[in-house]
Amino acid sequence: xxxxxxxxxxxxxxxxxxxxxxxxxxxxxxxxxxxxxxxxxxxxxxxxxxxxxxxxxxxxxxxxxxxxxxxxxxxxxxxxxxxxxxxxxxxxxxxxxxxxxxxxxx
Numbered sequence: 001x002x003x004x005x006x007x008x009x010x011x012x013x014x015x016x017x018x019x020x021x022x023x024x025x026x027x028x029x030x031x032x033x034x035x036x037x038x039x040x041x042x043x044x045x046x047x048x049x050x051x052x053x054x055x056x057x058x059x060x061x062x063x064x065x066x067x068x069x070x071x072x073x074x075x076x077x078x079x080x081x082x083x084x085x086x087x088x089x090x091x092x093x094x095x096x097x098x099x100x101x102x103x104x105x106x
Contacts, residue, residue: 026066030056065093
């Protein structure tokens with residue numbers, strides 16, 4: 001399962017972009033665009049009262065939503081193994097609940 005905290009922005013930017021890796025443009029981080037838990041889903045499972053990301057069901061094959069710098073790679077508490085990227089436009093994305101991490105900070 002992949003959660004991207006800026007998944008809504010990634011989905012919107014990918015839908016409106018032809019250059020998915022240029023500055024300020026994002027692509028979906030997985031090939032499968034099926035969503036299991038949408039952004040802002042309500043419920044008691046989340047401390048904020050709603051889901052702060054988008055969950056995509058994937059076994060393997062997560063990629064960055066665009067260009068940026070890895071600012072965190074490792075255990076993230078309730079997020080499990082996670083990677084946080086500062087994107088080239090200054091926003092942050094987070095890939096969480098990862099089975100394995102193959103990148104490092106920087």
